[in-house]
Amino acid sequence: MAALVLAMTASATTATSGTAQRDLEATLGQALRAPGIDRGNTAAIAVDLRTGQTVFSWNAQRSLLPASAEKLPVSFAALHVLGPRFRFRTELVGAGTRVGDTWSGNLWLVGYGDPTLTRADLDRLARRFAATGIRRVAGRVLGDDTHFDARRDAVGWKPHYVGVESRPLSALTVAGVHLTGVNGSAIAAARAYVGALARRGITVTGRAGTGRAPLDAIPIAFDLSERLANVLKRVNGESDNFAAEMLLKELGATVAQRGSTAAGARVVRGELAAAGVPLTGVRIADGSGLSRFDRLTVGALAAILHAGATEPRVRGPFVTSLAVAGISGTLERRLELLPTRGRVLAKTGTTLRASALAGLVRRRYVFAILQNGSPVPYWTARAAQDRFVIALARS
Secondary structure (H helix, E strand, O other): OHHHHHHHHHHHHHHHHHHHHHHHHHHHHHHOOOOOOOHHHEEEEEEEOOOOOEEEEEOOOOOEOOHHHHHHHHHHHHHHHOOOOOEEEEEEEEEEEEEOOEEEEEEEEEEOOOOOOOHHHHHHHHHHHHOOOOOEEEOOEEEEOOOOOOOOOOOOOOHHHEOOOEOOOOOOOOOOOOOOOOOOHHHHHHHHHHHHHHHOOOEEOOOOEEOOOOOOOEEEEEEEEEEHHHHHHHHHHOOOHHHHHHHHHHHHHHHHOOOOHHHHHHHHHHHHHHOOOOOOOOEOOOOOOOOOOOEEOHHHHHHHHHHHHHOOOOHHHHHHOOEEOOOOHHHOOOOOOOOOOOOEEEEEEEOOOEEEEEEEEOOOEEEEEEEEOOOOOHHHHHHHHHHHHHHHHHO
C-alpha cells in the first residue's frame, strides 16, 4: 500500500510539473506576440540553470542581427584570453639625451587601446615626468597609435557611426578631447599631453605630431587602466561601443599579433568553439553589434550565458558586468518592480533593425531574445521582452 501511495504521489508530482511546464511555455510564447513584431524574425530561448533543461525555444537556431548582444561573446572571449585582471597600458617613452633640466629629443605617448584614458590620466603621466626634474623638452611630443591597425570603423558600419555611436577606433584616444577628423585621435592626445606638461611647468619647443616610437626608446612612465572586470561593466552594463571595439582589437593584438577587428573576431570564434558554443549562424563582424554583418542565434547566446554564469574562472566578472534591472546600466529604469528588480541581469541591444535582451534571472534561468525588422518598433519590442522576463521571474 505504501509503495502504491508513493507511486501515485510521484505520478501526480510529475503530472503537475508537466502541466506547469506547458503553462510556462504558453505564457512565454504569448508574451512575445506584439503588434509590428514579425514572429518569423523573432527568436527566444530560456534554459533552466539548475538542470540545463530548455524550458522555451522559438527559432533558437535562426541567424539574426544581435544589436549590442554582440558584446556578450566578445566579453566572454576577453575574460578567457586576457583574464579579469588585465589592464590596458599607455606609455611615455623618449629618444634623446638629458642635460641638466632639459630633455633633448622627442617624447612619444604610446597607446595600447585603453578605452578609459582621460585627461586625468595624462595629468598623472605629466606629474611622473615632472618628478624626474626635467623642465624643458627640446623636441616634440608624438602620439603613437600603431598598436592597432589604421582602420577607424568596422566593416558594415554606416559612415555616421564614427563620431556618433563610437569614437574613431584608434589605440590612442583621450575621452573628451576634441578631434579634427577620424584620424585625429593620436595627435589630439599628443596635444593634450603637451598641455598637461605645461600645467606642470614643462615647456615643449616642438609641435605635437604623430609617429611610431623607435624600438630602442627609453621607458619613462606608464599609466594603467582599471582591471578588465571593471571595464566590462562599461561594455555590457553601459553598452559602450568604443570599449567593446577596443577589446576586440586587443584580442587580435594579443593572440594574432595584429590589432584588427578581423583578427579579434577570429579569436572570439575560437574561444566560443572551445567552450562548446554552437557556431552555426554566428558571424562576428565587430565588437559592438553596430555592423550590419553581425549575426547571432539565441541558442549561441544561451550557451555563452550558461558558460559565463557557471564557469568558476569567469563567472564573477561576467555576471557582474551585466546591467541590473531597476538598479544599474541600461536597465536602471527598466523592469523596476518586483519580481524582476535586482533579480534580472542582462545585456540590452537596440538598433533600427534589431532589438535584443539576453541575460539571467538570478540562479534560475538564462534567456535570450532577438527581434529583427525593417524597422523594429522599439517600444513594442521592449514591452514583449519585458513580459517574457517577468513571466520567467514569476515562475
